[in-house]
Amino acid sequence: MSTIHVISVSGGKDSLATLLIAMERCPAGSVVAIFCDTGNEHEQTYAYLDYLEQALGITIIRLKADFSRQLLVKRMFIARDVRTGRDKAGRRLRWSNKAKRRALSVMHPSGNPFLDLCMWKGRFPSRKAQFCTEELKRNMAVGYQLDLMEAGHRVISWQGVRRDESHNRRNAKKFERVGGGLRICRPIVEWTAAQVFAYSAARGLQPNPLHLQGMGRVGCMPCINCNKAELRQIATRFPQHLERIAEWEVLVSMCSKRGGSTFMADAHPGKDRRQVFADLNIWSRIEWSKTTRGGKQFNLLDATEHDGAGGCSSSYGLCEQAELESA
Numbered sequence: 001m002s003t004i005h006v007i008s009v010s011g012g013k014d015s016l017a018t019l020l021i022a023m024e025r026c027p028a029g030s031v032v033a034i035f036c037d038t039g040n041e042h043e044q045t046y047a048y049l050d051y052l053e054q055a056l057g058i059t060i061i062r063l064k065a066d067f068s069r070q071l072l073v074k075r076m077f078i079a080r081d082v083r084t085g086r087d088k089a090g091r092r093l094r095w096s097n098k099a100k101r102r103a104l105s106v107m108h109p110s111g112n113p114f115l116d117l118c119m120w121k122g123r124f125p126s127r128k129a130q131f132c133t134e135e136l137k138r139n140m141a142v143g144y145q146l147d148l149m150e151a152g153h154r155v156i157s158w159q160g161v162r163r164d165e166s167h168n169r170r171n172a173k174k175f176e177r178v179g180g181g182l183r184i185c186r187p188i189v190e191w192t193a194a195q196v197f198a199y200s201a202a203r204g205l206q207p208n209p210l211h212l213q214g215m216g217r218v219g220c221m222p223c224i225n226c227n228k229a230e231l232r233q234i235a236t237r238f239p240q241h242l243e244r245i246a247e248w249e250v251l252v253s254m255c256s257k258r259g260g261s262t263f264m265a266d267a268h269p270g271k272d273r274r275q276v277f278a279d280l281n282i283w284s285r286i287e288w289s290k291t292t293r294g295g296k297q298f299n300l301l302d303a304t305e306h307d308g309a310g311g312c313s314s315s316y317g318l319c320e321q322a323e324l325e326s327a
């Protein structure tokens with residue numbers, strides 16, 4: 001039984017350092033890099049994966065979820081829905097004819113995993129219901145590893161997780177035995193972000209350019225959890241991605257039984273859904289990102305030419321490093 005080391009590459013700094021460690025420690029030919037494409041990625045991340053393949057002489061296997069079957073089943077369910085009951089809030093369970101027509105007119109596979117997932121669910125994910133990670137990343141990576149195990153391999157899943165990243169990860173273990181021939185290895189669990197960057201730089205690897213453009217993390221563009229400063233950066237540097245999100249908000253809302261869903265906000269029970277959509281759609285969130293103190297006041301500092309999203313503002317102070325290197 002051979003051992004395969006699977007590294008899930010995101011295009012960010014942590015998974016790159018993890019990949020490099022695995023390549024240095026494991027026998028040649030036993031390391032497999034995978035990338036779970038959410039369909040909500042920045043084009044610079046795709047280009048960066050190509051760069052890594054070339055620089056490291058490897059192939060990064062692209063995995064992409066497909067929700068065609070789920071969308072077909074949901075379409076049939078909506079079309080045939082004749083339920084008579086009501087939910088706990090007293091609303092009719094059955095899709096109204098108007099909502100049926102609206103949803104069925106757009107609920108077709110687009111080929112984009114993120115959009116298709118949201119159309120299938122009739123909503124965007126949220127902090128409390130973060131089904132995007134599960135459906136677009138975790139399930140794809142786990143499915144790939146299960147296939148390897150079924151083919152008779154022992155699998156070690158290498159994860160680029162650091163304890164100082166977030167509260168949730170503060171107790172992450174360095175090694176775990178999951179069972180069934182699967183183990184987990186988190187070699188950089190005790191590292192800082194600076195150590196991670198230094199490790200890759202020492203091996204001659206460039207970071208994803210997004211890290212140099214104010215993006216603390218590389219992942220979806222944007223992520224449903226992106227903070228105010230990141231959203232402001234994205235609005236300034238990559239407005240086309242927010243225009244795409246605005247188009248998705250319209251499509252996903254059409255697939256929602258209640259007729260509304262926004263990218264960066266949970267449901268607000270009791271509030272009129274049209275008002276919620278107007279207050280919390282992506283354009284409103286962008287305006288909010290330009291404010292300070294809970295959104296009531298515009299940030300005057302950012303309006304000056306000396307500061308703000310237009311300048312180099314990497315969260316990790318990499319701008320200086322990049323400038324020195326190119327000098």
Ligand code: SF4
Nearest residue numbers: 132133219220223224
């Ligand atoms: S990066 Fe954000 S939006 Fe993308 S899958 Fe992860 S949590 Fe969801």
